[in-house]
Amino acid sequence: MLSALHFLTHVGISWIVADLARLPPRGRWIVVLAGTLPDLDGIGILWSEHAYAAAHRAAAHGVFFAALIIAVAVLGTDRPWLVGALAAISFHLHLLLDVVGTGGMPIRYLWPLTDWQWSYGGHWVLASWPNAVVMTVTALGVVVIAWRRKRTPDRPVIDY
Numbered sequence: 242m243l244s245a246l247h248f249l250t251h252v253g254i255s256w257i258v259a260d261l262a263r264l265p266p267r268g269r270w271i272v273v274l275a276g277t278l279p280d281l282d283g284i285g286i287l288w289s290e291h292a293y294a295a296a297h298r299a300a301a302h303g304v305f306f307a308a309l310i311i312a313v314a315v316l317g318t319d320r321p322w323l324v325g326a327l328a329a330i331s332f333h334l335h336l337l338l339d340v341v342g343t344g345g346m347p348i349r350y351l352w353p354l355t356d357w358q359w360s361y362g363g364h365w366v367l368a369s370w371p372n373a374v375v376m377t378v379t380a381l382g383v384v385v386i387a388w389r390r391k392r393t394p395d396r397p398v399i400d401y
């Protein structure tokens with residue numbers, strides 16, 4: 242349950258970052274995906290614990306995946322530099338929330354070039370009040386933005 246909330250917090254933060262500029266729907270999607278797709282590298286859990294440990298927080302949490310996401314943002318939108326910058330911010334906020342908000346496996350940002358790992362000794366545990374605050378503030382931020390932009394479930398994106 243808490244892992245699902247943590248993931249939804251990634252989605253919410255990315256959505257808030259995407260709202261920093263009036264982007265067309267494609268640009269918004271790219272920024273949101275930039276902040277959520279990194280956890281795809283945890284899919285190895287479907288095969289084995291070894292596959293999970295080998296790739297999680299490495300393959301899609303590293304600089305090469307960031308470069309891929311930013312390249313898609315730059316090449317796939319009509320506002321390349323803005324969407325690319327917001328995608329980079331969204332991606333790295335995902336990493337920051339992982340490192341500070343959960344601890345767990347370190348981020349192997351330069352994988353597979355080096356085994357350098359990014360972790361933070363003072364990280365929170367998933368079930369902690371700081372995480373509850375971040376999750377709550379993120380949820381409130383999403384609601385406030387949706388309210389201000391007059392978005393509804395049947396009208397989630399507004400053409401600008």
Ligand SMILES: [Zn+2]
Nearest residue numbers: 279280335339
């Ligand atoms: Zn992650």
